[in-house]
Amino acid sequence: MTEHVIRQTKQKDAVRKALRASGDFVTAQELHRQLEDDGSTIGLATVYRQLNLLAEVGQADTIQLNGSQMFRMCEDTSHHHHLVCTHCGKTVEIEPPDETWLRKTAAAHGFTVSSHTLELFGLCEDCQQGQ
Template sequence: MANERMERQTRQKEHIREALKECDEFISAQELHRKLEDAGQRIGLATVYRQLNALADSGAADTIRLGGQQLFRLCGDDVHHHHLVCTRCGHTVEIEPPSETWVRRTASKYGFTVSNHTVEVFGLCPDCQKAEEGSAGSKAESAA
């Protein structure tokens, strides 16, 4: 019975990893769970949360907070990296991190030592900027 349970957990973990691999952008546990269910996978939401957090803890997945929820994305490599994240559509681009010298100098300036760091830059991607400009123009036209 223990082997059967372990095999099931391993299969579920692999299904979660595969589904996450298919996502180019960050995704919430709820959205990933829905995607798994739509594909016919019977995996509990709590299991999805647990596995996503385990992937993030091991460094295999990135996690960010956006719009009050935690989002996940499978890392393409083991290289330390940072992101630009669109606050409207969630589009994400990996960016070069600030230099370690800058990080340590800034921390030292305030009496901190650095144990690790994460840099996420939030804003609007070019497509969402265009959409925002278009909707602003439409509002102006309808007001006239």
């Protein structure tokens, strides 16, 4: 870990607090807007940097959704996966797929598994009812 990842700063604390309060996945721009609305003078580049550092050390999850990188505070540091609503961003942690299935599927195509990620995207129940 680099020194700037370990060191606590007012800006890092503000980003972490805002990300935790958001609950679901948000973009850096959305989080920056929220921080500004709360009176913070933190710059967008700093928000990006802090979010990426949090993701790098495993304290935040990150996904790509609709062409945007999104972040969510990660309370569970073990390997996990998500269901993500593409409309409202609601996120639910789900059980990972069976490791045997992963390895069997990879082997059927001549691969060995070194790592995996799995995010399922769709509409949550509330957004389905609103459509």
